[in-house]
Amino acid sequence: MTLREVKEILDAEVLVGQEQLDKDVRTAFGADLMSDVLAFAKAGSLLLTGLTNPQVVRTSDVLDIAAIILVRGKKPSPETLTLAEELKIPILTTQYILFETAGRLYQRGIVGCMERVDEERVRP
Amino acid sequence: MEYKEGREIVDLATIVKALDLKVRHGAHLLDRKVTGGFTGDLLSDVMAHSSEGDLWITRQIHQNIIAVASLKDHAGIVLVQGNEPAADTLEKAVKENVPILVSDWSGFETAGKIYEILNVRGG
Amino acid sequence: MTKNVFAHDTSLYENRFPVEGGNFDKAGQVSSQIKAILKRMKLSSEIIRRVALVSYESEINIVSYARKGHIHIQVKPDYVLIEAIDEGDGIPDIELAMQQGWSTASQRIREMGFGAGMGLCNIKNFSDFFRISSDVGKGTHLKMVIKIDKVFDGI
Numbered sequence: 259m260t261l262r263e264v265k266e267i268l269d270a271e272v273l274v275g276q277e278q279l280d281k282d283v284r285t286a287f288g289a290d291l292m293s294d295v296l297a298f299a300k301a302g303s304l305l306l307t308g309l310t311n312p313q314v315v316r317t318s319d320v321l322d323i324a325a326i327i328l329v330r331g332k333k334p335s336p337e338t339l340t341l342a343e344e345l346k347i348p349i350l351t352t353q354y355i356l357f358e359t360a361g362r363l364y365q366r367g368i369v370g371c372m373e374r375v376d377e378e379r380v381r382p
Numbered sequence: 383m384e385y386k387e388g389r390e391i392v393d394l395a396t397i398v399k400a401l402d403l404k405v406r407h408g409a410h411l412l413d414r415k416v417t418g419g420f421t422g423d424l425l426s427d428v429m430a431h432s433s434e435g436d437l438w439i440t441r442q443i444h445q446n447i448i449a450v451a452s453l454k455d456h457a458g459i460v461l462v463q464g465n466e467p468a469a470d471t472l473e474k475a476v477k478e479n480v481p482i483l484v485s486d487w488s489g490f491e492t493a494g495k496i497y498e499i500l501n502v503r504g505g
Numbered sequence: 506m507t508k509n510v511f512a513h514d515t516s517l518y519e520n521r522f523p524v525e526g527g528n529f530d531k532a533g534q535v536s537s538q539i540k541a542i543l544k545r546m547k548l549s550s551e552i553i554r555r556v557a558l559v560s561y562e563s564e565i566n567i568v569s570y571a572r573k574g575h576i577h578i579q580v581k582p583d584y585v586l587i588e589a590i591d592e593g594d595g596i597p598d599i600e601l602a603m604q605q606g607w608s609t610a611s612q613r614i615r616e617m618g619f620g621a622g623m624g625l626c627n628i629k630n631f632s633d634f635f636r637i638s639s640d641v642g643k644g645t646h647l648k649m650v651i652k653i654d655k656v657f658d659g660i
Contacts, residue, residue, distance in 0.1 A: 288489045290423035293616065294441070298488075306490070308427065311606075330431065355431065356421040357439065357493050361501070364494020370487065425565075426623035429558050430631075434550075442618050449533025453540055453557045470530065478537075 259283060259366065261325055261348060264304065267362050268327065268352040273339060275325065275348025283324045285371040286363055288356050292317075299323055300371040306359050310334045312341045319345040329356045392416045392500055394458055394481060397437065401485055401495050406467055408458060408481025416457040419500060421493045425450055432456065439485075439492050443467050448474035458482065460496075462489045518546060518580040524567040526593065529617070532568040535576050536561040546580065552653060555631045556585050559649050562624040563589030569614055570594070571644060582653070584633070589647040596639040603629070603637075 262279040265272060272279070286304035289295045292313060295305065301322035307314060310332050318326055325348035328334065334342070334349060342349050352359055364370075395412035398405060405412070417435035422428045423442050432438060434455040440447060443465050451459050458481030461467060467475065467482050475482045485492040520542075522535040540557045548556075560576060567574035567589060574591025596602045603625050610620020629635045634650035 286490050288421060288493070290427070291616065291618070294423070308424070357419040357497065360421065360490045360493035361419075361497025364491065365498060365501075368490075368494075370489075370491035370494070423618045424621040424623070425618040426562065426621050426627055428618075429561055430623070430627045434554075440618075444529075444617055446529060446532055446617060446619075449537055449561070452537055453533070453561055 259368070261350075263366075264325070264327070264363065264368075265350055267366055268350065268354060268359055270327065270350040270352040273334065273349045273351055274342040275346070275350075278325075278346070278348050281324055281348070284368065286327075286360070286368045287371050288360055290356075296321075298371070303371050304363070304368070306356055306363075308332050308356065310338055312338045314338070315341045315345060315347050315349075318347045323347065325350060327352060327359060329354060329359050394437070394483075397496055397499055398483060400499055401487065401492065403460065403483040403485050406482040406484055407472055407475040408479075408483070411458070411479065411481045414457045414481065416496075416500065419493060419496045420456075421489055429454065437496060439489060439496070441465055441489060443471060445471040445474045447471065448478050448480050451480045452478045456480070460485050460492060462487065462492045514581040514583070516579045516581055518542065519578065521575050521577045524564055524571075524574045524576060524591075526568060526570075526572040526574065526591070528568060532565055533561060535564050539576070539578055543580070543585075548580075548585075548653070552585065552651060555651050556587065558631050559587055559628050559651065560589075562628050563587070563647055563649075565619060566624055566645075566647075567591045567593075569610060569619060574644070583655070584653055585651045587647075587649045587651075589649075590644065591646075592644040595641040595643055595645055596637075597641050599637055599639060 261281045283304050287298050288306040295317050299321035302324050305323045306327045328351040331353045394414045416437045420432035420436040421439040423440050432454050436456050438456045439460045441462050460483045462485050464486045539560050543553045571591035571593030577588040579586040605626050606622040608620045608622035614620045632649040633652045636648040639645040
């Protein structure tokens with residue numbers, strides 16, 4: 259689906275990336291801890307998080323995250339916003355908690371990305 | 383089957399079956415009702431924002447998750463990505479009567495599947 | 506000068522629980538005990554929820570940052586008074602410590618999901634009255650009051 263549809267499904271506000279709403283996304287992962295953002299980031303994926311620091315944007319840029327979805331009404335710090343605008347990483351914010359955000363996206367066909375980037379695991 | 387306002391109430395057993403969760407503790411507690419879900423790995427967040435009856439989805443395996451689940455009266459804890467609880471976590475789970483379930487799915491998928499069950503059938 | 510209005514009512518229940526600094530194995534035990542006691546006293550679930558959170562965050566702070574401390578709880582007819590007093594390094598800048606997201610937690614503590622910098626904020630938000638004082642090199646003292654509404658929460 260497009261980032262525009264993600265915005266609608268999550269009743270989200272677009273803080274950065276108004277011009278990128280046609281971007282196509284298919285996968286998502288959630289992370290509360292910075293180390294998880296690094297370990298599980300997959301190129302082209304949506305990152306669902308409550309983390310609002312600039313490192314999240316840096317990581318997203320380096321690992322080609324499609325967009326950052328801030329959950330539970332979290333708002334990024336000014337430095338985070340500035341960096342995201344500079345690096346052109348879309349940031350959306352939704353009032354829904356991580357559980358509901360994942361639920362809504364999953365119901366509409368977004369799937370998870372299960373592999374750690376430093377490991378190969380065979381999934382059943 | 384129990385009904386509330388015309389909709390099925392979901393219990394742990396239903397979710398265990400639907401997601402093929404491994405029951406590490408609480409096989410005798412699976413009739414517990416699940417009224418919501420909460421995903422989180424930051425314990426302050428879970429303490430402040432989760433609710434009684436929630437199924438807590440997390441990747442934290444250390445024994446401090448038991449105190450949190452117990453204090454918040456969660457329906458149980460689901461560990462994601464095939465993560466197994468630490469030995470002392472299991473010990474505490476037994477003492478505090480906290481169901482521990484393991485999901486092979488990612489946090490996103492686990493939440494998605496549980497959300498689907500709760501919204502199609504329950505709450 | 507405000508009178509200390511919280512000291513003089515008779516307590517329906519009072520206890521003092523020691524907390525061991527650095528002991529993450531035991532962390533949360535005191536809060537669980539407090540919760541069980543309040544449940545037996547049949548306080549409303551709303552009061553119990555708030556006391557449990559305030560107690561837990563205080564307990565975790567002592568475990569995470571202090572050498573040792575204790576949690577003192579007094580249940581009065583109109584309110585629950587919780588004090589968390591510790592011996593440790595203290596907090597040099599309280600305003601900074603109260604900021605959401607500010608944390609001095611070690612990497613190990615963060616990996617466990619603690620140290621998100623929300624503890625003191627949560628305590629403040631969930632209390633009706635909150636006071637924090639600290640002496641660098643000595644320790645920190647938190648005082649929290651949760652009011653009981655006689656009609657809705659009454660024992």
